[in-house]
Amino acid sequence: MSNDTSPAFVEPYPGWADENKGPLILTVTGTLTGVTGLFVVGRIYSRLISQGRLAIDDYIIVICVFLSIAYVILASFAIKYGGGRHLLTLPPDYVPKAIYYTVVSFVPGVLSFTIPKLAVVILLAKILDPSRLHKIIMWIISILYVMLSIGMLVINFVQCNPPSAQWNGPIEKCWNRKITVDYAMTLGICSVLFDLYLAVYPTIVLSKLQLNWKKKLGLSAALGFGYCAAAITSYKCYTLDGLSSLVDFTYAVDDVVLWTNIEGNCVLIGACIPTLFPLIKKIFGASALGSTPRRSDRKQTGGQNNSTIVTIGSYPKGKKRTKSGTLGMTALDTVDEDAGKYIILEERSFHTSTTELRAEEAAQLQEQLRATKQPGWWAAVGWSQSDDRKIKSIANTMRSWALLGGITLLPTLGVQGIRIIHSNDDGWAELYTRSFYDALVSSGHDVVLSAPAENKSGSGSLDLDPWPRLLPCQYNSCPANSGRTGRNESSPRLNWVNSFPVTSIRYGINEIAPQFWNGQLPELAVTGPNVGSNIYLADHISGTVGAATYAAKKAKIPAIAFSGKSTGTLAWNTSPVPQRSLVYADLAANLTNAVISSGKPYLPEDVFLNVNFPEVSESCNSPGKFKWVLSRVNLGVFSGDDVEWCGSKRLPSELEVTAKSGCYISVSVGDANDKTTAPAEKQAIVLQKLQHMLTCLP
Structure with missing residues (x-):
């Protein structure tokens, strides 16, 4: 029998051996990924009811939500074998499995917060329509960021030779962990800057628009979700030291596991929010985000006014008409008949002009319309001198009459119609x-x-x-x-x-x-x-x-x-x-x-x-x-x-x-x-x- 002279294990502090981040990680990542899935479903539904088809950025988002789900599954296996617990408390055969699933989970994890940014870039390029140079810059930044992220995945495996040395040992075959941490920190800083760019750009554009404050605030929040992603990524950078822990990797690294998932889901949700307005409108009505509410007293009339409209030279059944002696044109009584005032109702673009006046009369009237506006003339038809718009409407009707009569009249401004x-x-x-x-x-x-x-x-x-x-x-x-x-x-x-x-x-x-x-x-x-x-x-x-x-x-x-x-x-x-x-x-x-x-x-x-x-x-x-x-x-x-x-x-x-x-x-x-x-x-x-x-x- 050999004598074991190694000192007995002593907890650094009471309860140390019982610490376990696993349940918290599973709860947060599972719930957040489920919520993100609902946002993605809402995005897909909104696109289908508004456009009838999906675009490339929609497919990117769908791929990314599956990456997020894969990340949670792999993290769950890592937790099953001791991820989230102190390494020294794990059975020896659990340690390699816990580290293996943790390392592998970073592949879908990193991609889940990298690829959605491409969908955001595609969306902003569509709705903001930047200049050609700006688009080139946007895509250069995007490609560089993707390459930087891929570099992180490469380092994640090549830092040990063979890669299995990360979970099977010996650690002497691996790089200094500080290289991995420094690279991850660089990626994190670039991610923060990229998120801020994707948030600040639409904010600047929207601030210049003449929109009501409710709609401007709503659009700014929808397109500026990158602010939230930048804040989350900043905190994740604070947790990256866990990657360098060799003695207690399974416990220290799980903060990185948690915040990587939160970052990815935040970016995914931010990419979905700007596309949800058709769904919001369907649920909450047209007044959502400051849109003009429908008037309840309007009927579905195909764009026509449902009240009776009378044009020059026509009159409703049973309505008495009279002649204005000043101009010899047909006029209709106003609502206030007791005042004895006559007006010619304003011509609307969807009215059908009549031919009650002969072309010669129309030409004569148009010349009078172009003449100096005298007070007696205005009073005869019940107008004030601010009613310039009505004159132009009548001129339009006069032109219609003239054309029907075979006479070509010059428009009021002398411009050839095109x-x-x-x-x-x-x-x-x-x-x-x-x-x-x-x-x-x-x-x-x-x-x-x-x-x-x-x-x-x-x-x-x-x-x-x-x-x-x-x-x-x-x-x-x-x-x-x-x-x-x-x-x-x-x-x-x-x-x-x-x-x-x-x-x-x-x-x-x-x-x-x-x-x-x-x-x-x-x-x-x-x-x-x-x-x-x-x-x-x-x-x-x-x-x-x-x-x-x-x-x-x-x-x-x-x-x-x-x-x-x-x-x-x-x-x-x-x-x-x-x-x-x-x-x-x-x-x-x-x-x-x-x-x-x-x-x-x-x-x-x-x-x-x-x-x-x-x-x-x-x-x-x-x-x-x-x-x-x-x-x-x-x-x-x-x-x-x-x-x-x-x-x-x-x-x-x-x-x-x-x-x-x-x-x-x-x-x-x-x-x-x-x-x-x-x-x-x-x-x-x-x-x-x-x-x-x-x-x-x-």
Whole structure:
């Protein structure tokens, strides 16, 4: 019998031998992975009901959730054999198995927090639509980070020769553990910086948007979940010393095991949250995240007002009509019949004009409309001199009558009518868009509206074929289950497409508009006015700008994107029409007509105009008070010279113009290829066309 003279094992402190992190790790990792799985299921469901199919980033997320599950399973085996307990308390045959499963688990563990970041990059590239250079930088950073993570996995196995020496020994065949810890710390720091970049970038972009605070906060939180991931990764770095423990590896390393899983699940959840809005909207309704609630008193009317609308030359059954002796036109009694005032009801874009007046009378009336507005004339029809919009509506009707009578009349502004495709990102039933549509038609243009079925703000340049419409359109302007596309049956030139703004204008150009123009394509594309400004970085995620750049770049149609700082979405049938909608419509029509009157080509190739109107206020409350300023999209710190104008070769940026007090409108000559400023030679062409209406910024 041999004598064992080794000293008896003594616990460093009471209860040391009973310490076990295993149950905590299993509970936290299992629960968190299950919650993450629910988020992934929600993402997949949201994508299927909103787009009808999955994209590559969705498949990446699905792969990553299985990696997370694999990590938990391997960690569970490690815990079964003693992971989470002190190594000296384990049976000798358990130690190699506990270490083996722990080491192997790091493969899916590291991949579970690395690969989801690629899905986040793909998502941000879609919705923010950065410039080509920015995209290249994003992907270079992503590839370097993935390579760094793969390096961690390589070191995880090659640090011992053979790799099995990590769990079977001897440890003399392994590198100094400090190398592994230092590399893991480097990866952790890079992960923190990458997470912060993926969070700060959308935060900066969203801060520039004119959104209500609720929606801005919601979007910032959804797209900025990287802040949480960065904080978790920072704490995980604090636990990395556990990798260097040789004496008590099974206990010390399990903090790393736990926080690796938390980090991976946090990144996965953060990648899912921005895609869940269709599901949230389905559960909580259209008011979620600040969307405009539906009005309960609106019926599903296909975009038409459900009240009786009377146009010039027509009258409802049983309604008495009378003649105004001043102008010889048909007028209808107001609601206040006792006042004895007569008005001509405002023409709407979906009304059908009549031919009750002869073409000669229409021509005569149009000349009177163009004449000086005298007080007696206004009083005769019950208007005030602020009713400019009604005059344009009547002029539109007069043109229709004249055409029916075989007489060609010049539009009010003397601009030759052309074919125009119109879109936006706020939805086909948004009031700003309908007011602008009316103004264009009133100017004598043949306009076809093709816009999203609902508000698709922030869609950038996303372009997916339409999917079946399951819910009613925006403001109940179309019924549920209306198909992939639709239109206002009483005015077929008003169309909706159940997809993104770029898709909407693409369908409008290629499918919808040619039906009205004998197969011809549009001569000009206009988008907006957007509800809220689209300035500088916001241009890259704006669907209004995205649709315009598609027209200019892909369809080779000159395009103008309009945006207005005054916010607040409104339905097409809001009455009375607020002043801001009418002012923006008139301003947008004025610039559009100026571009058209300058002659073809209206704009240089691959160029679009990005126009931002300031807020309509007491001091800026009519089109005549606004001033047009030639500007540039980006700040231009590292850009070449601009066209020489106002004594300088550097145009003011959109930010400078919109920040200036006064009624200044920024008109930027944009490059449709990357949504930045066009070169000086193309700016010069636009300057020559619009110089007569431009002013210098003080």
